[in-house]
Amino acid sequence: xxxxxxxxxxxxxxxxxxxxxxxxxxxxxxxxxxxxxxxxxxxxxxxxxxxxxxxxxxxxxxxxxxxxxxxxxxxxxxxxxxxxxxxxxxxxxxxxxxxxxxxxxxxxx
Amino acid sequence: xxxxxxxxxxxxxxxxxxxxxxxxxxxxxxxxxxxxxxxxxxxxxxxxxxxxxxxxxxxxxxxxxxxxxxxxxxxxxxxxxxxxxxxxxxxxxxxxxxxxxxxxxxxxxxxxx
Numbered sequence: 001x002x003x004x005x006x007x008x009x010x011x012x013x014x015x016x017x018x019x020x021x022x023x024x025x026x027x028x029x030x031x032x033x034x035x036x037x038x039x040x041x042x043x044x045x046x047x048x049x050x051x052x053x054x055x056x057x058x059x060x061x062x063x064x065x066x067x068x069x070x071x072x073x074x075x076x077x078x079x080x081x082x083x084x085x086x087x088x089x090x091x092x093x094x095x096x097x098x099x100x101x102x103x104x105x106x107x108x109x
Numbered sequence: 110x111x112x113x114x115x116x117x118x119x120x121x122x123x124x125x126x127x128x129x130x131x132x133x134x135x136x137x138x139x140x141x142x143x144x145x146x147x148x149x150x151x152x153x154x155x156x157x158x159x160x161x162x163x164x165x166x167x168x169x170x171x172x173x174x175x176x177x178x179x180x181x182x183x184x185x186x187x188x189x190x191x192x193x194x195x196x197x198x199x200x201x202x203x204x205x206x207x208x209x210x211x212x213x214x215x216x217x218x219x220x221x222x
């Protein structure tokens with residue numbers, strides 16, 4: 001299987017919470033990241049979590065890390081239409097990043 | 110304004126021609142990276158450079174070449190040997206090769222006709 005796996009699509013209604021899930025196989029990474037990509041643009045770092053943490057909150061974003069299950073999630077509270085984008089989960093590996101294939105979040109008004 | 114720039118945003122080339130994509134950063138970062146993005150494929154690493162005058166192949170280096178003569182510049186050449194060059198190309202940089210956090214440019218969409 002893939003090193004970093006995410007579901008490809010998620011659709012939510014405006015105002016609801018979105019939860020994007022990610023699993024990975026190699027637990028040696030010190031940091032795990034979430035990047036956001038808007039259509040036709042580069043990637044923007046949204047947030048990251050250190051591997052010895054299990055939760056990090058930053059305004060509307062909450063990252064949960066379950067090291068035992070190698071599971072990472074990104075929760076976006078009060079999802080807005082401007083949150084529509086592709087969200088990439090990735091882990092650091094010896095100075096490089098290993099990316100998942102990205103989850104396309106669609107927000108319906 | 111500090112940042113990482115790529116030009117042009119859109120590039121069209123005929124099959125069989127080499128083409129060079131530009132990537133410049135003024136963040137004083139040591140490390141730079143080139144990724145290729147195809148629909149539903151995520152990002153795949155083409156080449157990376159940890160320091161000036163040094164670069165390493167990534168996962169899909171065949172058909173590509175790079176140079177790193179200056180710290181701020183890391184151009185990527187897509188050669189005619191690349192079988193399927195039409196894609197979105199992203200350049201990134203990081204403070205050094207031990208730092209995972211990468212800053213991305215806006216990307217160049219290459220279409221080979």
